[in-house]
Amino acid sequence: MRDRLILLPGWGLGTAPLQALADALHGLDSRLHVQIEPLPLLSSSDPADWLDELDASLPQDVWLGGWSLGGMLAAELASRRGERCSGLLTLASNLRFVAEPGWPAAMSAETFNAFRQGCAADASATLKRFALLCARGAADARGLSRQLQAAAPQVQPEMLLAGLDLLANLDARAALQAFVGPQLHLFAGQDALVPAGAAQALLALLPDVEVGLIDNASHAFALERPHEIAAAIQAFLHEAGDD
Numbered sequence: 001m002r003d004r005l006i007l008l009p010g011w012g013l014g015t016a017p018l019q020a021l022a023d024a025l026h027g028l029d030s031r032l033h034v035q036i037e038p039l040p041l042l043s044s045s046d047p048a049d050w051l052d053e054l055d056a057s058l059p060q061d062v063w064l065g066g067w068s069l070g071g072m073l074a075a076e077l078a079s080r081r082g083e084r085c086s087g088l089l090t091l092a093s094n095l096r097f098v099a100e101p102g103w104p105a106a107m108s109a110e111t112f113n114a115f116r117q118g119c120a121a122d123a124s125a126t127l128k129r130f131a132l133l134c135a136r137g138a139a140d141a142r143g144l145s146r147q148l149q150a151a152a153p154q155v156q157p158e159m160l161l162a163g164l165d166l167l168a169n170l171d172a173r174a175a176l177q178a179f180v181g182p183q184l185h186l187f188a189g190q191d192a193l194v195p196a197g198a199a200q201a202l203l204a205l206l207p208d209v210e211v212g213l214i215d216n217a218s219h220a221f222a223l224e225r226p227h228e229i230a231a232a233i234q235a236f237l238h239e240a241g242d243d
Contacts, residue, residue, distance in 0.1 A: 005063040008070030016151030024230035045165030065089040079175035087182040105197040123157040137190025138218035182240040183209040188217040
């Protein structure tokens, strides 16, 4: 099913941030079936539990993609499925969300821990702050933030915390190195959550994959600039289909 793309959303804001991108992709190619799948509602922060849930619920032999946390999970699932995955694309997804000595192009542990403490104390206020961070760097950051907040689903605080802990636990480096199918990784030049330097770090790790940097774009670039992102994805899918 090389004409089918599954998109996984990021943390906390539901599927709505990807809808404009899905619509734009369909507008470019009516044969491409784009399906946005919500992340599992789990209280576990063990990546294996999340991957088991996704592997059981998502169709085989499709393109896998995702935004932020969703892209990290898509990478892990693509690696797990191997030849049963048509290809992988990630949007503003780091290989590690929290920095470590071997991967400094990420959010500092101090900043992440403070954010997690804020979520434990007041999940609603933290989601509002998160939407602002996602929109920072956009031409209309305030308007984009309002869009993100307006469509965010109600999620139990313990599940939000589990998602944050999952973010801290995931390390997609081995998965991306193991997956031999086509890969596209798009980053945002003004991303407040995933440093633009992660794009160069990924290229250094995997020089043969497609990596793109969207200048002057926010972490929420799939909602901010859906037609530009869709054009990049469509070109990648077309090129991969010709190989």
